Structures are given as structure tokens and as C-alpha cells.
Amino acid sequence: MNRTDSMGKKSKKGISSLGRKTCGLPFVIAMAFGAASTAHAAQFMTHHVRDVVSQMVAHQVGNLPATELMSIDVVLPVRDQAGLDQFVANVSNPNSLQYRQYVTPQEFTARFGPVQSDYETVKNYLAKYGFTIIGGSLDSMDIRAVGPVSSVEAAFNVKMHTYQHPTENRIFFSPDREPMTSLAIPLWHVSGLDNYSIPHPQLVKKGEYAAAHGISPDMVVSHATTGSGPSASFLGSDMRAAYYGSGSLTGAGQTLGLFEYAGINASDIALYYKNAKETNPNNLTVVSTDGTPTTCSGGSSCSSDGEQALDVTQAQGMAPGLAHVIMYVGATDTAIISAMTTTTDSNGVLPLTISCSWGWTPEDATTLDPYFEKMAAQGQSFFVASGDSGEWTKTGNAESWPGDDAHIISVGGTDLTTSSAAGPWKSETAWSDSSGGISPNDIAIPTWQQISGVITSTNKGSTKYRNGPDVSANANFTFYTCAMGSCQANEYGGTSFAAPMWAAFVALANQQTASNGSTAYAGFLNPTIYANNAPEGTTYSSTFHDITSGKNEKFSTEKGYDLVTGWGSPQAALISKIVQ
Structure with a gap:
């Protein structure tokens, strides 16, 4: 399922790695739930099973032991996704009246986080399937718990198998199918159900x-x-x-x-x-x-x-x-x-x-x-x-x-x-x-990279997808x-x-x-940096070192923004520009 947020990013089914230890050792699994308001009950809105598993590229070699303990982190849904997208766009936009008018974690929960009843429902669901609650909070949108593989399989209607990694000389674990629950609330993601990609x-x-x-x-x-x-x-x-330099800020x-x-x-x-x-x-x-x-x-x-x-x-x-x-x-x-x-x-x-x-x-x-x-x-x-x-x-x-x-x-x-x-x-x-x-994850180009003068024929950036750094x-x-x-x-x-x-x-x-005496901290800086720097002018030259020599594997540095060094490295004067 795809969605496009107000910052210009297209949410797209892809791949995420979490639990990091090899099969046969204790390992950790985190599960995340969050959802758009249109989701159906018990539906997960993100992808979980690797293509190499679903397409049977990776050879199954066994099963995870039913008694092996797994530590999970269950994250509950965000409410009013469209409202959150718009708030983030406004609070990060230098031209918005809401610019840098941030919320506290408690205020975030009240406006966009899960409700207490849903939080308790998920806790009770985990307890019902034999998990022990060890942490998490309503404000962090998560519940951390520990339970055996058998509990994971029963709670999420999966089988935890082991597979030969197709490109690495090791075994990885994964669910055999997309997880499901019997909960009456929508879910976002069960992160950590595999260790296909090790950070x-x-x-x-x-x-x-x-x-x-x-x-x-x-x-x-x-x-x-x-x-x-x-x-x-x-x-x-x-x-x-x-x-x-030698300024007084520390x-x-x-x-x-x-x-x-x-x-x-x-x-x-x-x-x-x-x-x-x-x-x-x-x-x-x-x-x-x-x-x-x-x-x-x-x-x-x-x-x-x-x-x-x-x-x-x-x-x-x-x-x-x-x-x-x-x-x-x-x-x-x-x-x-x-x-x-x-x-x-x-x-x-x-x-x-x-x-x-x-x-x-x-x-x-x-x-x-x-x-x-x-x-x-x-x-x-x-x-x-x-x-x-x-x-x-x-x-x-x-x-x-x-x-x-x-x-x-x-x-x-x-x-x-x-x-x-x-x-x-x-x-x-x-x-x-x-x-x-x-x-390469086909993340849509955000609005702040669509400003005139950022992506050019010279730097060879994309006008469709997110560019970096x-x-x-x-x-x-x-x-x-x-x-x-x-x-x-x-x-x-x-x-x-x-x-x-x-x-x-x-x-x-x-x-x-x-x-x-202000609380208008820097926050998500990209909209501000791009707005200040494009097109290049006196502000840019005095706040960044524009890197114009050298290249990486595919791109060369250019005057202004490029896909090797971005806008460049900071100068001390950037601080006063951020604070304004």
C-alpha cells in the first residue's frame, strides 16, 4: 500500500532489517504497529517478508526452536496521518506561521499518538500469548516484551524458518508469510522478524x-x-x-x-x-x-x-x-x-x-x-x-x-x-x-529539493526521486x-x-x-537549508564551504548542490542563519 505525504515522500513497500544475531543464539525482534486511518482491522500496512523468501530464492534449511526467547517491540499506530504530515511540513517550513512551533512528546501523543485503550489492548494481546512486558510507553508508541518463538508464531500467525542467505555465507531467519493478528485495530509493522540484513x-x-x-x-x-x-x-x-573556529559556543x-x-x-x-x-x-x-x-x-x-x-x-x-x-x-x-x-x-x-x-x-x-x-x-x-x-x-x-x-x-x-x-x-x-x-528505494523527491536551482542538468540529480546527501x-x-x-x-x-x-x-x-530565550530549535533543517541556499548567493557562500572538486563512483561535485557532498561543509556563520 502506498501513500504520499506532504513532505513529498511516497511510502512504498520495501524491505527493513532488525534482529541482528545469528540463528541458534538469543536474538531480539521488534514489532512496530502504526496505521493510516483507512486501514482495516488486523491489517499490516507495511511489507515484512523478503523477496528472496516469498519468491523462494533463499533455500529453507530449518525452523527456529519453539522455546527460543525473542524480545519484541510493539509500536502502535499514529493517528491522523494526513494531519501529522501537514504539521511536520508547516513546522519545518520557514515561510509557515507554524515554523518551529514544536510539540512535546506528551502533546504529540495527544494529537497524533495512539489512545490509551488501544495501547492497553495490545498489551493484553501480548500477555494473552505468553509475552512478558518489559518496557515501552504510550508516548513512545511501543510495548517491549519477551516471549518464545512459539508465542510469536501464535500471535502473528507465522512460522519462523531459517534460510540460506543467497549472497552471504550465513543462515538467516524469517517468517514464512506476512503476519496477521486477531486484533480489532489496524497495525503498521512487525519489525525484526528477520535478520536478512545486518546493520x-x-x-x-x-x-x-x-x-x-x-x-x-x-x-x-x-x-x-x-x-x-x-x-x-x-x-x-x-x-x-x-x-x-574560536567562537564561544560549546x-x-x-x-x-x-x-x-x-x-x-x-x-x-x-x-x-x-x-x-x-x-x-x-x-x-x-x-x-x-x-x-x-x-x-x-x-x-x-x-x-x-x-x-x-x-x-x-x-x-x-x-x-x-x-x-x-x-x-x-x-x-x-x-x-x-x-x-x-x-x-x-x-x-x-x-x-x-x-x-x-x-x-x-x-x-x-x-x-x-x-x-x-x-x-x-x-x-x-x-x-x-x-x-x-x-x-x-x-x-x-x-x-x-x-x-x-x-x-x-x-x-x-x-x-x-x-x-x-x-x-x-x-x-x-x-x-x-x-x-x-x-534506490524510489523515495519521491521532497518539496525542498524541487526548489528552482537545486536539481540541474549539471549535477544530474533526479526530479522524481530523493537525492542525497x-x-x-x-x-x-x-x-x-x-x-x-x-x-x-x-x-x-x-x-x-x-x-x-x-x-x-x-x-x-x-x-x-x-x-x-527561544525554543525555536533547528529541528528538521533540510527545508531551511535548501530554501536559504538555492539559488546560490551571498548567504550560501558565507555559511557553507561549497565543495567543487572531486567525485564519487557516479557523480561529480559541482558549484552549488551536488550528489557527492550536498551543499558542502559548514562555516561558523551558518549558526546565526539557523538561529534566525
Whole structure:
């Protein structure tokens, strides 16, 4: 079933991945329900079964044990989808009287969220089938529960089989059919019923890059020469100096969120700051959204905390005065993102800027849209790394989602040069592996990309589908990183580094907004950025570094917007433009 929202996105049946562990080990499944008002009782409005299963491409090899426990996250419907679409369009539109007049989570529930009676109905339904309720809330639209495979099969009228993956040397699990329930209310999605696509960080090591390109590692000569870290590598503080400068904003009073599929060892953050000879802000809190461990033991469920650690240090480097950095850890996207829209810091404050440096292929590319819209309605900015394969594809290592969703801010990669250690910006080109392009999930072009001067014959963008990325920042193999008790210089790169930089940069703008006595925070920035920058003029040249040299696998940089670096990287003056 398709629908078109007021932001220009066509919801289309697709694919989404959630539970992440292999068959035979404990694993987590999240189920999401949401619906348009026209849905029929017990109808799921999104797709669940992978094409390789429904078309019998993947060979069935067995069944999941009936007694194996599964952790599920049941998300209830959004009410008045058309009204929510319009509200998000208005609250994000600089020309609207509702611009940045955000709602709280409680106000969102009252206007668009599920009603209490439906919430209780779903809880009772799960309990009836043998699930134990372990969390969730009405405001987060979800109910988290644990039960055996037999309960999942009975509650949703499916059989949980195992299959040989058609392109990877592993077994995955999946339902044999689209789920159904006996509930008298419409449903949206049961996320996590398969582990066909395992989420991966948008992080690349030089050796892996060399292997992918058929060259020896010593031929990858990219490295920083003017950084403040060991071997002249870049620290997060170098990125602050390059993109923000010596201004007084530090992110004080702001809470930043990190979307993660695995936990972190705090000792790696301490080691980074010890070796960098900088002060550890000690502002990190790790929240498990569904029982996923908050630390990383180095086992199969968390082989490394490198992604998680760099997200922290890049955010802290750009905004060293952040009040809180909250890392939301979970096994499924709905469990993580639902918590991010309701779980606050110790002062009751939501994370207003959020970074996600992971990619995966969903069962259905519309699955998270209710939460993306909820974030926009609440004034939360969600930045997603665009990827590290130099292109966007629907599946595989270059899979685009969620970087090509129309409700997020997609962040590409550049190669940055500074004037000196902790010095100002000097020059910048495109990072050749910066992923972007035209949405392979056929997500319709949003209204803000239809502005005259954005998509041109020169940049070769699509006038039908969503283009990306939107913005960019340094992603080359120029950083200092620590993971699992050791550190490396100039070995890792990726748009993983760029996304938390942007989240922290916008936290500086939100600090300025708060100091002005306002609550008109940045929120979903794309409509504002595109309106300000097209056609290019003095505002654009003073707020962005326009990247005009370099290319990725399919596209070249161009003057103005392009499908390699978007509008480019930020300048300090962008903050005052955001705050206006």
C-alpha cells in the first residue's frame, strides 16, 4: 500500500532489517504497529517478508526452536496521518506561521499518538500469548516484551524458518508469510522478524578500502598532516577549529543523542583523551533500549566499539560543553528510535540533535517514518551518515537506507585540509567514497529539493526521486580513533565521522537559540537549508564551504548542490542563519 505525504515522500513497500544475531543464539525482534486511518482491522500496512523468501530464492534449511526467547517491540499506530504530515511540513517550513512551533512528546501523543485503550489492548494481546512486558510507553508508541518463538508464531500467525542467505555465507531467519493478528485495530509493522540484513557502521579501515579497490594498503596515502593528534591525525577538536573556529559556543546545556546497535567501553573514551592530552568531558550516558548490553565484550554481538567511540569523541570535540551525550543502544531500529523520541536526560531534556552512523536494508523503507516525523514535530534534528561506497544501492555494502529517507538529514564525506594543528579551514575536496545519488528505494523527491536551482542538468540529480546527501564534512582516513583498548592514527575514515560532527555543530546553534530565550530549535533543517541556499548567493557562500572538486563512483561535485557532498561543509556563520 502506498501513500504520499506532504513532505513529498511516497511510502512504498520495501524491505527493513532488525534482529541482528545469528540463528541458534538469543536474538531480539521488534514489532512496530502504526496505521493510516483507512486501514482495516488486523491489517499490516507495511511489507515484512523478503523477496528472496516469498519468491523462494533463499533455500529453507530449518525452523527456529519453539522455546527460543525473542524480545519484541510493539509500536502502535499514529493517528491522523494526513494531519501529522501537514504539521511536520508547516513546522519545518520557514515561510509557515507554524515554523518551529514544536510539540512535546506528551502533546504529540495527544494529537497524533495512539489512545490509551488501544495501547492497553495490545498489551493484553501480548500477555494473552505468553509475552512478558518489559518496557515501552504510550508516548513512545511501543510495548517491549519477551516471549518464545512459539508465542510469536501464535500471535502473528507465522512460522519462523531459517534460510540460506543467497549472497552471504550465513543462515538467516524469517517468517514464512506476512503476519496477521486477531486484533480489532489496524497495525503498521512487525519489525525484526528477520535478520536478512545486518546493520553495519559507516566506517572504513584503510586495509578494507584497499582490498575493495584491489590495491595494496600502502597505496592508500590519505592521511592528516596538520592534526593535533598522534602522527598529526585529526581530533574532534580539530574539526571544531576548522568548521566553527574560536567562537564561544560549546553546546552548553544541550543534549545530543547517538543511535547505536552495540554498546561501548568507557575506558576507550578515557584512553582517547589521555593520548590526545585533552580533558574528558565525562558526559556520556548509555541507555539500553531493549536489554542489549551497554558495553562491548568483543564477541559476536559486539566485535568492536570503534564506531560507538568515534561517534562520542567527534561529537564532544565539536561541542565540548555538551551537558549530556546519550547513547541509545538496541538490537532493532524501532526500539532505539522510539526511545530517542521520549527518553530524556537527567534534567528531563530530549536530545535535540541526533547522529546515526549505521546503514542497513529494511524490509520496508517506510517503517521508521512515523518516528522521523515525530522527531521533526518535536524539534529534533536527525543526521544520518550517507555511506562509504561512493554510490547508493538498495542492498549490499552500498545500501542507502536510512540515508535516503526524506525525513532525515543525509551527511556525505569530504577530504579536509587545515592550515595547522587546531588551525582554521584551508581547503576541501570530495571524499571519493562519499555515498550519495538518487534514492534506490524510489523515495519521491521532497518539496525542498524541487526548489528552482537545486536539481540541474549539471549535477544530474533526479526530479522524481530523493537525492542525497544534503550536507557533508570530513570523512577521509585522517582521524585518531580508539577501540577495544588500543588506538590508531590515520587508519579509519567514513561518513561515520561526519554525521556526529554535524549533530554537534547544530547543538551549538541550539545553545544560541536557548540563550536567546527561544525554543525555536533547528529541528528538521533540510527545508531551511535548501530554501536559504538555492539559488546560490551571498548567504550560501558565507555559511557553507561549497565543495567543487572531486567525485564519487557516479557523480561529480559541482558549484552549488551536488550528489557527492550536498551543499558542502559548514562555516561558523551558518549558526546565526539557523538561529534566525
